[in-house]
Amino acid sequence: MTKPLRILIAEDEPLNLARLSRLLQAAECEIVAEVTDGPGVFEWLNKGEAVDALFLDIQMPGLSGLDVVADLPRPFPIVFVTAYSEHAVRAFEQAAVDFLLKPVTAERLAKTLERLRSPREHATPEAPKPTGPFRYPVKAGQGLVFLDLAKTTHFTFEDGIVWAHAGDRFRTLWQTLTEAETALAGRGLLRSHRHLLLRPEAVVGVRAGEFGRIVARLAGGVELEVSRGAAPALKKRLGLS
Amino acid sequence: MLALLLTNLSFAVLLGWILANKERAEEREAEAVQAATIAKARALQSQMSPHVLFNAISGLTELVWKDQKATEEALVNLAHLLRNLLDSSTRPVDPLTSERAIVEQYLAVERIRLGARLRVEWDWDEHLESHLVPPLMLQPLVENAIKHGIAPSRDGGALRIFLRPEGSGFCLGVANTGAPFEEGRPEGIGLRNLRERLSLLGERPECLTLRKQEAWTVAELHLGLTPEASQ
Numbered sequence: 001m002t003k004p005l006r007i008l009i010a011e012d013e014p015l016n017l018a019r020l021s022r023l024l025q026a027a028e029c030e031i032v033a034e035v036t037d038g039p040g041v042f043e044w045l046n047k048g049e050a051v052d053a054l055f056l057d058i059q060m061p062g063l064s065g066l067d068v069v070a071d072l073p074r075p076f077p078i079v080f081v082t083a084y085s086e087h088a089v090r091a092f093e094q095a096a097v098d099f100l101l102k103p104v105t106a107e108r109l110a111k112t113l114e115r116l117r118s119p120r121e122h123a124t125p126e127a128p129k130p131t132g133p134f135r136y137p138v139k140a141g142q143g144l145v146f147l148d149l150a151k152t153t154h155f156t157f158e159d160g161i162v163w164a165h166a167g168d169r170f171r172t173l174w175q176t177l178t179e180a181e182t183a184l185a186g187r188g189l190l191r192s193h194r195h196l197l198l199r200p201e202a203v204v205g206v207r208a209g210e211f212g213r214i215v216a217r218l219a220g221g222v223e224l225e226v227s228r229g230a231a232p233a234l235k236k237r238l239g240l241s
Numbered sequence: 242m243l244a245l246l247l248t249n250l251s252f253a254v255l256l257g258w259i260l261a262n263k264e265r266a267e268e269r270e271a272e273a274v275q276a277a278t279i280a281k282a283r284a285l286q287s288q289m290s291p292h293v294l295f296n297a298i299s300g301l302t303e304l305v306w307k308d309q310k311a312t313e314e315a316l317v318n319l320a321h322l323l324r325n326l327l328d329s330s331t332r333p334v335d336p337l338t339s340e341r342a343i344v345e346q347y348l349a350v351e352r353i354r355l356g357a358r359l360r361v362e363w364d365w366d367e368h369l370e371s372h373l374v375p376p377l378m379l380q381p382l383v384e385n386a387i388k389h390g391i392a393p394s395r396d397g398g399a400l401r402i403f404l405r406p407e408g409s410g411f412c413l414g415v416a417n418t419g420a421p422f423e424e425g426r427p428e429g430i431g432l433r434n435l436r437e438r439l440s441l442l443g444e445r446p447e448c449l450t451l452r453k454q455e456a457w458t459v460a461e462l463h464l465g466l467t468p469e470a471s472q
Contacts, residue, residue: 083291
Protein backbone atom coordinates (compact mmCIF):
# COMPACT_ATOMS: atom_id res chain seq x y z
CA MET A 1 0.00 0.00 0.00
CA THR A 2 1.28 3.47 -0.90
CA LYS A 3 2.28 5.69 2.02
CA PRO A 4 0.00 8.74 2.21
CA LEU A 5 1.50 11.95 0.89
CA ARG A 6 2.10 14.44 3.69
CA ILE A 7 0.86 17.82 2.58
CA LEU A 8 1.14 21.38 3.88
CA ILE A 9 -1.58 23.74 2.64
CA ALA A 10 -1.10 27.52 2.70
CA GLU A 11 -4.36 29.32 1.87
CA ASP A 12 -5.78 32.47 3.44
CA GLU A 13 -9.39 32.03 2.37
CA PRO A 14 -11.27 29.78 4.81
CA LEU A 15 -13.67 28.07 2.37
CA ASN A 16 -10.95 27.45 -0.21
CA LEU A 17 -8.71 26.05 2.51
CA ALA A 18 -11.52 23.76 3.70
CA ARG A 19 -12.19 22.59 0.14
CA LEU A 20 -8.59 21.73 -0.68
CA SER A 21 -8.11 20.02 2.67
CA ARG A 22 -11.28 17.94 2.22
CA LEU A 23 -10.37 16.89 -1.34
CA LEU A 24 -6.80 15.96 -0.35
CA GLN A 25 -7.99 13.89 2.59
CA ALA A 26 -10.54 12.17 0.35
CA ALA A 27 -7.60 11.30 -1.92
CA GLU A 28 -5.89 9.66 1.10
CA CYS A 29 -3.35 12.36 1.73
CA GLU A 30 -2.30 13.40 5.21
CA ILE A 31 -2.65 17.11 5.93
CA VAL A 32 0.30 17.86 8.19
CA ALA A 33 -0.35 21.60 8.38
CA GLU A 34 -2.86 24.24 7.33
CA VAL A 35 -1.44 27.76 7.43
CA THR A 36 -3.13 30.96 6.36
CA ASP A 37 -0.24 33.13 5.20
CA GLY A 38 3.24 33.06 3.67
CA PRO A 39 5.31 33.50 6.87
CA GLY A 40 3.28 30.65 8.42
CA VAL A 41 4.91 28.26 5.93
CA PHE A 42 8.39 29.07 7.29
CA GLU A 43 7.18 28.92 10.89
CA TRP A 44 5.95 25.40 10.28
CA LEU A 45 8.96 24.25 8.25
CA ASN A 46 11.29 25.48 10.99
CA LYS A 47 9.81 22.84 13.30
CA GLY A 48 11.63 20.34 11.12
CA GLU A 49 8.69 17.97 10.64
CA ALA A 50 8.41 15.87 7.50
CA VAL A 51 6.35 16.99 4.52
CA ASP A 52 6.16 15.65 0.98
CA ALA A 53 4.63 18.61 -0.85
CA LEU A 54 3.53 22.19 -0.33
CA PHE A 55 0.22 23.39 -1.81
CA LEU A 56 0.54 27.19 -1.91
CA ASP A 57 -2.04 29.81 -2.74
CA ILE A 58 -0.34 32.58 -4.70
CA GLN A 59 -1.99 35.66 -3.19
CA MET A 60 -1.62 35.46 0.58
CA PRO A 61 -0.94 37.93 3.39
CA GLY A 62 2.66 38.52 4.37
CA LEU A 63 4.33 36.76 1.46
CA SER A 64 2.88 35.47 -1.78
CA GLY A 65 3.23 31.79 -2.67
CA LEU A 66 5.83 32.81 -5.26
CA ASP A 67 7.84 34.70 -2.62
CA VAL A 68 7.65 31.71 -0.29
CA VAL A 69 9.19 29.43 -2.91
CA ALA A 70 11.93 31.96 -3.69
CA ASP A 71 12.93 31.95 -0.01
CA LEU A 72 12.59 28.23 0.78
CA PRO A 73 15.63 26.84 2.59
CA ARG A 74 15.60 23.70 0.42
CA PRO A 75 13.58 22.55 -2.56
CA PHE A 76 10.17 20.99 -1.95
CA PRO A 77 7.67 19.70 -4.48
CA ILE A 78 5.38 22.70 -4.96
CA VAL A 79 1.82 22.89 -6.23
CA PHE A 80 0.52 26.40 -6.74
CA VAL A 81 -3.21 26.96 -6.31
CA THR A 82 -4.74 30.16 -7.54
CA ALA A 83 -7.99 31.68 -8.67
CA TYR A 84 -6.67 33.26 -11.79
CA SER A 85 -4.18 32.07 -14.37
CA GLU A 86 -2.23 35.34 -14.60
CA HIS A 87 0.57 33.87 -12.46
CA ALA A 88 0.92 30.57 -14.33
CA VAL A 89 4.10 31.46 -16.21
CA ARG A 90 5.92 32.68 -13.10
CA ALA A 91 4.74 29.62 -11.21
CA PHE A 92 6.24 27.24 -13.73
CA GLU A 93 9.42 29.32 -13.87
CA GLN A 94 9.74 28.41 -10.21
CA ALA A 95 9.66 24.74 -11.19
CA ALA A 96 6.29 23.98 -9.66
CA VAL A 97 5.12 20.39 -9.98
CA ASP A 98 1.69 21.66 -10.94
CA PHE A 99 -0.57 24.67 -11.06
CA LEU A 100 -4.20 24.27 -9.99
CA LEU A 101 -6.98 26.71 -10.78
CA LYS A 102 -9.79 27.26 -8.29
CA PRO A 103 -12.24 25.75 -7.85
CA VAL A 104 -10.06 22.68 -7.52
CA THR A 105 -11.84 19.49 -8.54
CA ALA A 106 -11.22 15.95 -7.35
CA GLU A 107 -10.45 14.78 -10.90
CA ARG A 108 -7.85 17.46 -11.56
CA LEU A 109 -6.33 17.01 -8.12
CA ALA A 110 -5.91 13.26 -8.80
CA LYS A 111 -3.60 14.12 -11.73
CA THR A 112 -1.53 16.40 -9.50
CA LEU A 113 -1.20 13.69 -6.87
CA GLU A 114 -0.14 11.21 -9.52
CA ARG A 115 2.67 13.58 -10.53
CA LEU A 116 3.69 14.01 -6.93
CA ARG A 117 3.67 10.29 -6.20
CA SER A 118 5.55 9.08 -9.25
CA PRO A 119 9.07 10.27 -8.33
CA ARG A 120 8.70 8.73 -4.85
CA GLU A 121 7.52 5.40 -6.12
CA HIS A 122 10.21 5.12 -8.75
CA ALA A 123 13.06 6.39 -6.61
CA THR A 124 16.28 4.42 -6.93
CA PRO A 125 18.00 3.05 -3.82
CA GLU A 126 20.62 5.34 -2.28
CA ALA A 127 24.18 4.79 -3.51
CA PRO A 128 26.72 3.81 -0.85
CA LYS A 129 28.52 6.80 0.62
CA PRO A 130 32.29 7.03 0.17
CA THR A 131 34.49 6.85 3.24
CA GLY A 132 37.25 9.30 4.25
CA PRO A 133 37.48 13.02 3.43
CA PHE A 134 34.86 13.86 0.87
CA ARG A 135 36.08 15.19 -2.45
CA TYR A 136 34.20 16.10 -5.56
CA PRO A 137 35.27 16.64 -9.18
CA VAL A 138 35.58 20.04 -10.88
CA LYS A 139 36.69 20.83 -14.42
CA ALA A 140 40.32 21.78 -14.99
CA GLY A 141 41.45 22.29 -18.59
CA GLN A 142 40.72 19.08 -20.49
CA GLY A 143 40.39 17.00 -17.34
CA LEU A 144 39.08 16.93 -13.81
CA VAL A 145 40.56 17.60 -10.40
CA PHE A 146 39.11 16.65 -7.04
CA LEU A 147 38.42 19.33 -4.45
CA ASP A 148 38.16 18.73 -0.73
CA LEU A 149 34.72 19.73 0.51
CA ALA A 150 36.22 20.95 3.80
CA LYS A 151 38.12 23.61 1.83
CA THR A 152 35.01 24.76 -0.03
CA THR A 153 33.06 27.70 1.38
CA HIS A 154 29.97 27.58 -0.81
CA PHE A 155 28.40 26.67 -4.13
CA THR A 156 26.50 29.06 -6.37
CA PHE A 157 24.37 28.67 -9.46
CA GLU A 158 25.15 31.30 -12.09
CA ASP A 159 24.70 31.34 -15.87
CA GLY A 160 23.45 27.76 -15.89
CA ILE A 161 26.56 26.44 -14.07
CA VAL A 162 27.09 25.25 -10.51
CA TRP A 163 30.29 26.90 -9.27
CA ALA A 164 32.32 25.69 -6.31
CA HIS A 165 34.03 28.42 -4.30
CA ALA A 166 37.23 27.24 -2.66
CA GLY A 167 39.51 30.25 -2.64
CA ASP A 168 38.93 30.46 -6.37
CA ARG A 169 35.87 29.61 -8.43
CA PHE A 170 35.67 26.16 -10.07
CA ARG A 171 33.18 24.74 -12.50
CA THR A 172 31.52 21.60 -11.14
CA LEU A 173 29.87 18.80 -13.13
CA TRP A 174 26.46 19.36 -11.57
CA GLN A 175 23.75 20.87 -13.74
CA THR A 176 21.66 22.38 -10.97
CA LEU A 177 22.12 23.37 -7.36
CA THR A 178 19.48 20.78 -6.42
CA GLU A 179 21.66 18.12 -8.09
CA ALA A 180 24.64 19.36 -6.08
CA GLU A 181 22.56 19.37 -2.91
CA THR A 182 21.48 15.78 -3.53
CA ALA A 183 25.06 14.66 -4.23
CA LEU A 184 26.26 16.39 -1.05
CA ALA A 185 23.34 15.31 1.12
CA GLY A 186 24.30 14.59 4.71
CA ARG A 187 27.53 16.60 4.47
CA GLY A 188 26.31 19.61 6.40
CA LEU A 189 25.67 22.02 3.56
CA LEU A 190 22.78 24.43 3.90
CA ARG A 191 20.59 25.65 1.06
CA SER A 192 20.78 29.29 2.05
CA HIS A 193 19.09 30.80 -0.95
CA ARG A 194 17.70 29.65 -4.23
CA HIS A 195 21.14 30.09 -5.84
CA LEU A 196 23.36 29.39 -2.84
CA LEU A 197 24.51 26.27 -1.04
CA LEU A 198 26.59 27.21 1.98
CA ARG A 199 28.94 25.34 4.29
CA PRO A 200 28.13 26.92 7.67
CA GLU A 201 31.60 26.07 9.06
CA ALA A 202 33.03 28.51 6.49
CA VAL A 203 31.06 31.43 7.92
CA VAL A 204 33.22 33.81 9.97
CA GLY A 205 30.54 36.40 10.79
CA VAL A 206 26.91 37.37 10.32
CA ARG A 207 24.85 40.54 10.36
CA ALA A 208 21.15 41.35 9.91
CA GLY A 209 20.03 41.90 6.32
CA GLU A 210 16.77 43.31 4.97
CA PHE A 211 13.34 41.75 5.51
CA GLY A 212 14.45 39.14 8.04
CA ARG A 213 17.34 37.88 5.90
CA ILE A 214 20.87 37.61 7.24
CA VAL A 215 24.19 38.34 5.58
CA ALA A 216 26.91 35.74 6.14
CA ARG A 217 30.55 36.83 5.93
CA LEU A 218 33.22 34.39 4.75
CA ALA A 219 36.99 34.50 5.17
CA GLY A 220 38.36 37.00 2.66
CA GLY A 221 35.41 39.39 3.14
CA VAL A 222 32.91 37.78 0.78
CA GLU A 223 29.36 38.47 1.95
CA LEU A 224 26.41 36.26 1.01
CA GLU A 225 22.72 36.89 1.60
CA VAL A 226 20.84 34.10 3.36
CA SER A 227 17.08 33.98 2.75
CA ARG A 228 14.54 34.60 5.48
CA GLY A 229 13.45 30.97 5.23
CA ALA A 230 16.99 29.62 5.67
CA ALA A 231 18.05 32.15 8.32
CA PRO A 232 16.78 30.15 11.36
CA ALA A 233 18.56 26.99 10.19
CA LEU A 234 21.86 28.85 9.70
CA LYS A 235 21.53 30.54 13.10
CA LYS A 236 20.94 27.15 14.65
CA ARG A 237 23.99 25.69 12.92
CA LEU A 238 26.07 28.62 14.17
CA GLY A 239 24.79 28.14 17.72
CA LEU A 240 22.88 31.43 17.70
CA SER A 241 19.48 30.00 18.58
CA MET B 242 -23.56 95.96 -62.53
CA LEU B 243 -25.89 92.96 -62.49
CA ALA B 244 -22.98 90.73 -63.25
CA LEU B 245 -21.06 92.18 -60.29
CA LEU B 246 -24.07 91.64 -58.01
CA LEU B 247 -24.46 88.06 -59.20
CA THR B 248 -20.75 87.41 -58.66
CA ASN B 249 -20.89 88.81 -55.09
CA LEU B 250 -24.02 86.81 -54.37
CA SER B 251 -22.45 83.61 -55.61
CA PHE B 252 -19.35 84.30 -53.56
CA ALA B 253 -21.49 84.96 -50.45
CA VAL B 254 -23.43 81.70 -50.98
CA LEU B 255 -20.23 79.77 -51.49
CA LEU B 256 -18.65 81.34 -48.40
CA GLY B 257 -21.77 80.58 -46.36
CA TRP B 258 -21.73 76.96 -47.53
CA ILE B 259 -18.05 76.60 -46.69
CA LEU B 260 -18.55 78.08 -43.21
CA ALA B 261 -21.63 75.94 -42.53
CA ASN B 262 -19.77 72.87 -43.70
CA LYS B 263 -16.82 73.71 -41.44
CA GLU B 264 -19.20 74.24 -38.50
CA ARG B 265 -20.86 70.86 -39.17
CA ALA B 266 -17.44 69.18 -39.33
CA GLU B 267 -16.46 70.79 -36.03
CA GLU B 268 -19.74 69.68 -34.46
CA ARG B 269 -19.16 66.13 -35.68
CA GLU B 270 -15.62 66.22 -34.31
CA ALA B 271 -16.85 67.53 -30.94
CA GLU B 272 -19.50 64.79 -30.84
CA ALA B 273 -16.88 62.18 -31.69
CA VAL B 274 -14.59 63.48 -28.94
CA GLN B 275 -17.47 63.44 -26.45
CA ALA B 276 -18.48 59.92 -27.49
CA ALA B 277 -14.88 58.78 -27.12
CA THR B 278 -14.69 60.43 -23.69
CA ILE B 279 -17.89 58.70 -22.55
CA ALA B 280 -16.67 55.38 -23.95
CA LYS B 281 -13.34 55.80 -22.20
CA ALA B 282 -15.00 56.78 -18.94
CA ARG B 283 -17.21 53.68 -19.16
CA ALA B 284 -14.27 51.48 -19.98
CA LEU B 285 -12.53 52.82 -16.90
CA GLN B 286 -15.59 52.19 -14.79
CA SER B 287 -14.92 49.60 -12.14
CA GLN B 288 -14.82 46.02 -13.25
CA MET B 289 -14.68 43.67 -10.34
CA SER B 290 -11.33 41.91 -10.25
CA PRO B 291 -11.55 38.39 -11.74
CA HIS B 292 -9.45 37.23 -8.82
CA VAL B 293 -12.26 38.21 -6.42
CA LEU B 294 -14.92 36.60 -8.55
CA PHE B 295 -13.12 33.27 -9.11
CA ASN B 296 -12.15 32.98 -5.47
CA ALA B 297 -15.72 33.63 -4.38
CA ILE B 298 -17.10 31.05 -6.81
CA SER B 299 -14.51 28.57 -5.61
CA GLY B 300 -15.54 29.31 -2.02
CA LEU B 301 -19.15 28.60 -2.94
CA THR B 302 -18.23 25.18 -4.28
CA GLU B 303 -17.23 24.34 -0.71
CA LEU B 304 -20.00 26.25 1.04
CA VAL B 305 -22.57 24.14 -0.81
CA TRP B 306 -21.32 21.09 1.14
CA LYS B 307 -21.76 22.88 4.45
CA ASP B 308 -24.81 25.14 4.11
CA GLN B 309 -27.10 24.92 1.11
CA LYS B 310 -29.28 27.86 2.15
CA ALA B 311 -26.28 30.15 2.60
CA THR B 312 -24.98 29.03 -0.79
CA GLU B 313 -28.30 29.82 -2.44
CA GLU B 314 -28.33 33.29 -0.86
CA ALA B 315 -24.76 33.89 -1.93
CA LEU B 316 -25.47 32.88 -5.53
CA VAL B 317 -28.56 35.10 -5.70
CA ASN B 318 -26.51 37.98 -4.31
CA LEU B 319 -23.75 37.32 -6.83
CA ALA B 320 -26.28 37.39 -9.69
CA HIS B 321 -27.70 40.73 -8.42
CA LEU B 322 -24.23 42.16 -8.15
CA LEU B 323 -23.19 41.16 -11.67
CA ARG B 324 -26.46 42.50 -13.10
CA ASN B 325 -26.09 45.78 -11.23
CA LEU B 326 -22.49 46.18 -12.35
CA LEU B 327 -23.54 45.66 -15.97
CA ASP B 328 -26.60 47.94 -15.70
CA SER B 329 -24.69 50.75 -14.08
CA SER B 330 -22.48 51.08 -17.16
CA THR B 331 -25.53 52.11 -19.21
CA ARG B 332 -26.52 55.04 -16.98
CA PRO B 333 -24.79 58.42 -16.71
CA VAL B 334 -25.68 58.88 -13.04
CA ASP B 335 -27.04 56.84 -10.14
CA PRO B 336 -28.33 57.83 -6.72
CA LEU B 337 -26.01 57.10 -3.82
CA THR B 338 -28.55 54.50 -2.61
CA SER B 339 -27.60 52.42 -5.66
CA GLU B 340 -23.92 52.89 -4.89
CA ARG B 341 -24.53 51.55 -1.39
CA ALA B 342 -26.60 48.61 -2.69
CA ILE B 343 -23.81 47.54 -5.08
CA VAL B 344 -21.21 47.84 -2.34
CA GLU B 345 -23.31 45.75 0.05
CA GLN B 346 -23.61 43.05 -2.61
CA TYR B 347 -19.90 43.29 -3.35
CA LEU B 348 -19.02 42.98 0.34
CA ALA B 349 -21.17 39.87 0.63
CA VAL B 350 -19.00 38.32 -2.11
CA GLU B 351 -15.80 39.40 -0.36
CA ARG B 352 -17.06 37.87 2.92
CA ILE B 353 -17.23 34.47 1.21
CA ARG B 354 -13.54 34.87 0.47
CA LEU B 355 -12.20 36.59 3.55
CA GLY B 356 -14.54 35.34 6.26
CA ALA B 357 -14.07 36.99 9.66
CA ARG B 358 -11.01 38.91 8.50
CA LEU B 359 -13.34 41.48 6.94
CA ARG B 360 -15.23 43.62 9.48
CA VAL B 361 -17.50 46.26 7.97
CA GLU B 362 -19.08 49.33 9.53
CA TRP B 363 -21.19 52.04 7.87
CA ASP B 364 -21.27 55.72 8.83
CA TRP B 365 -23.79 56.80 6.26
CA ASP B 366 -25.89 59.98 6.29
CA GLU B 367 -29.19 58.85 4.76
CA HIS B 368 -30.22 62.47 4.12
CA LEU B 369 -27.61 62.59 1.37
CA GLU B 370 -28.22 59.28 -0.34
CA SER B 371 -30.70 60.54 -2.95
CA HIS B 372 -27.98 62.66 -4.57
CA LEU B 373 -26.89 61.56 -8.02
CA VAL B 374 -23.30 60.64 -8.84
CA PRO B 375 -21.61 58.97 -11.82
CA PRO B 376 -22.02 55.20 -11.33
CA LEU B 377 -19.48 53.11 -9.48
CA MET B 378 -17.65 55.80 -7.57
CA LEU B 379 -17.74 53.96 -4.25
CA GLN B 380 -17.17 50.31 -5.22
CA PRO B 381 -13.61 50.87 -6.57
CA LEU B 382 -12.69 52.60 -3.29
CA VAL B 383 -13.97 49.61 -1.33
CA GLU B 384 -12.25 47.12 -3.65
CA ASN B 385 -9.00 49.06 -3.35
CA ALA B 386 -9.21 49.07 0.46
CA ILE B 387 -9.74 45.31 0.51
CA LYS B 388 -7.08 44.55 -2.06
CA HIS B 389 -4.31 46.67 -0.51
CA GLY B 390 -5.47 46.87 3.12
CA ILE B 391 -7.61 44.00 4.39
CA ALA B 392 -6.58 41.03 2.19
CA PRO B 393 -2.79 41.40 2.63
CA SER B 394 -3.14 41.70 6.41
CA ARG B 395 -2.83 38.49 8.43
CA ASP B 396 -5.65 39.53 10.80
CA GLY B 397 -7.67 41.43 8.20
CA GLY B 398 -9.10 44.69 9.50
CA ALA B 399 -12.04 47.02 9.89
CA LEU B 400 -13.56 48.66 6.84
CA ARG B 401 -15.55 51.85 7.43
CA ILE B 402 -17.66 53.28 4.62
CA PHE B 403 -18.90 56.81 5.13
CA LEU B 404 -21.07 59.48 3.54
CA ARG B 405 -21.17 62.81 5.28
CA PRO B 406 -21.94 66.46 4.44
CA GLU B 407 -18.94 68.64 3.66
CA GLY B 408 -19.21 72.36 2.91
CA SER B 409 -21.78 72.79 0.19
CA GLY B 410 -21.35 69.19 -1.00
CA PHE B 411 -20.51 65.85 0.56
CA CYS B 412 -17.67 63.45 1.23
CA LEU B 413 -17.89 59.82 0.22
CA GLY B 414 -15.13 57.63 1.57
CA VAL B 415 -13.67 54.34 2.71
CA ALA B 416 -11.24 53.80 5.57
CA ASN B 417 -9.52 50.58 6.63
CA THR B 418 -7.20 49.33 9.36
CA GLY B 419 -5.55 46.58 7.31
CA ALA B 420 -2.01 46.67 5.92
CA PRO B 421 -0.80 50.26 6.40
CA PHE B 422 -0.75 52.70 3.51
CA GLU B 423 2.76 53.57 2.41
CA GLU B 424 3.17 57.24 1.53
CA GLY B 425 4.61 57.66 -1.94
CA ARG B 426 3.65 54.16 -3.10
CA PRO B 427 2.35 54.32 -6.70
CA GLU B 428 -1.43 54.08 -6.93
CA GLY B 429 -2.94 50.81 -8.10
CA ILE B 430 -4.91 50.48 -11.30
CA GLY B 431 -8.28 50.83 -9.53
CA LEU B 432 -7.54 54.26 -8.10
CA ARG B 433 -5.76 55.41 -11.26
CA ASN B 434 -8.81 54.45 -13.32
CA LEU B 435 -11.13 56.22 -10.90
CA ARG B 436 -8.98 59.35 -10.96
CA GLU B 437 -8.88 59.36 -14.78
CA ARG B 438 -12.62 58.82 -14.93
CA LEU B 439 -13.22 61.73 -12.58
CA SER B 440 -11.03 63.91 -14.77
CA LEU B 441 -12.94 62.88 -17.91
CA LEU B 442 -16.15 63.73 -16.10
CA GLY B 443 -14.83 67.25 -15.41
CA GLU B 444 -13.97 66.81 -11.73
CA ARG B 445 -10.82 68.31 -10.18
CA PRO B 446 -7.99 65.77 -9.67
CA GLU B 447 -7.72 66.74 -6.00
CA CYS B 448 -11.30 65.64 -5.32
CA LEU B 449 -9.92 62.12 -4.68
CA THR B 450 -7.54 61.94 -1.74
CA LEU B 451 -5.70 59.09 -0.06
CA ARG B 452 -4.10 59.60 3.34
CA LYS B 453 -3.07 57.93 6.56
CA GLN B 454 -4.82 58.83 9.81
CA GLU B 455 -3.44 56.94 12.80
CA ALA B 456 -4.24 53.26 12.21
CA TRP B 457 -6.54 54.03 9.29
CA THR B 458 -5.91 54.40 5.58
CA VAL B 459 -8.54 56.82 4.32
CA ALA B 460 -9.66 57.31 0.71
CA GLU B 461 -12.12 60.17 0.18
CA LEU B 462 -14.07 61.63 -2.69
CA HIS B 463 -14.96 65.27 -2.10
CA LEU B 464 -17.87 66.15 -4.36
CA GLY B 465 -19.89 69.30 -4.81
CA LEU B 466 -23.63 69.22 -4.29
CA THR B 467 -25.14 67.19 -7.14
CA PRO B 468 -28.81 66.98 -8.20
CA GLU B 469 -31.11 64.63 -6.33
CA ALA B 470 -32.99 61.70 -7.84
CA SER B 471 -36.69 62.40 -8.30
CA GLN B 472 -38.74 60.52 -5.72
